[in-house]
Structures are given as structure tokens and as C-alpha cells.
Amino acid sequence: KAGVTQTPRYLIKTRGQQVTLSCSPISGHRSVSWYQQTPGQGLQFLFEYFSETQRNKGNFPGRFSGRQFSNSRSEMNVSTLELGDSALYLCASTSSSWNEQFFGPGTRLTVL
Amino acid sequence: SQQGEEDPQALSIQEGENATMNCSYKTSINNLQWYRQNSGRGLVHLILIRSNEREKHSGRLRVTLDTSKKSSSLLITASRAADTASYFCARGTDKLIFGTGTRLQVFP
Numbered sequence: 001k002a003g004v005t006q007t008p009r010y011l012i013k014t015r016g017q018q019v020t021l022s023c024s025p026i027s028g029h030r031s032v033s034w035y036q037q038t039p040g041q042g043l044q045f046l047f048e049y050f051s052e053t054q055r056n057k058g059n060f061p062g063r064f065s066g067r068q069f070s071n072s073r074s075e076m077n078v079s080t081l082e083l084g085d086s087a088l089y090l091c092a093s094t095s096s097s098w099n100e101q102f103f104g105p106g107t108r109l110t111v112l
Numbered sequence: 113s114q115q116g117e118e119d120p121q122a123l124s125i126q127e128g129e130n131a132t133m134n135c136s137y138k139t140s141i142n143n144l145q146w147y148r149q150n151s152g153r154g155l156v157h158l159i160l161i162r163s164n165e166r167e168k169h170s171g172r173l174r175v176t177l178d179t180s181k182k183s184s185s186l187l188i189t190a191s192r193a194a195d196t197a198s199y200f201c202a203r204g205t206d207k208l209i210f211g212t213g214t215r216l217q218v219f220p
Binding site for chain 2: 045048088092099102105
């Protein structure tokens, strides 16, 4: 079974721009979660989608948004980028049995 | 802080030695998961231990859970240079809350 895939792997943007990241979960997994990892704040939960609906949301500003499609693929969008948005963005898909979350390789976003 | 605390923050050992990492948390849990992260890469799922389990094994990994002390430990036996990574515990179901991580360095 293929793992979680994320595209792109690396991205460089400038302040004020917007960015869209993509995540394809493991086949059969219907829940997708997004996390931000920075050296200062560690791993922080952004949001979780299940069956195309946002089910949980972390404490991030409205500039961070996401969606999930009918095939469970998910995208997250960050608008009006700030320098502090530079981070590794990780996507995880969840097995329905015991809520094990399996992560993709991440997208490294650099905001200049 | 909602995050769990892990200790030590960093650990350096020689190949063949055992490595133990500890994780403490503040609220009740249904399960606890342990992950490994190689430098700047994605998280690799290691073990999930349920709240009604006290110990779980996977290869050279052993995880214990003490819900009365709100703590868990990850033991890596006979460590290898390839075990060099950061290790995180995470609690929660739909929304994982991660510990601060332990950076393990295994010298050949």
C-alpha cells in the first residue's frame, strides 16, 4: 500500500504571496490532518478533515485554510504569507482502527 | 503548555548501547503514539500503545505506559547508527499533541 504523499516537497515564496500544498492519504483512509513544525514551536496541529468536512481546528489564524475532496485528497492554503510561516508542513492520514496517524514526507516552505 | 514533555532533550550513546526516552503528559489519554523523525523529514510511526496496555514491543523497541504517573518510555535496545533521529511521543486521537522530542545521536 502506498504511503502518504505530499507535493511539492520544497517551496520558496515571498511575503504576501499565497501557497497551496497537497496531500494524498493512504488508500482507504478518510481522515487527513495537517501539522506545522518549526524549531521554536515544535509540532502543532493545524486542522483535520474527514469526509470532506473540517472536524477539528488548531489555533492558527484564518490565513490558514484547507479542504478535502471526495477522493480524500486534501489541500491546505496559506494566504498573505509571513516570514514566520516558514516551516515544515506535515500531512497525516488516519487509520480507522486505533487512530494511528501516518505521516507524509512533508513540504518545506521557505518565506523570504 | 498542552505539549507533553520529553526527557532527555538530547542523548548521545555508542552503537550497541540501549537508549531510553521518557514522555510525560498532563491529561488522560486513550492511547499514546511514538514517532521517529530523521533530520527535517516526515514522521515515521513506531508504536501505538493503548491506555489499557502497560507494555508493547516491536523489534528492538519497547514502550511502556504508566497512566497513574501519566508517563511513557521508549527503549531502543542494541542501538545502531541508523537510529540517530528525533523521537516524539504524541497523545490524542483526531488531533495529536506532540511532546518536545528527544534528539538521539548514536555513534558508530
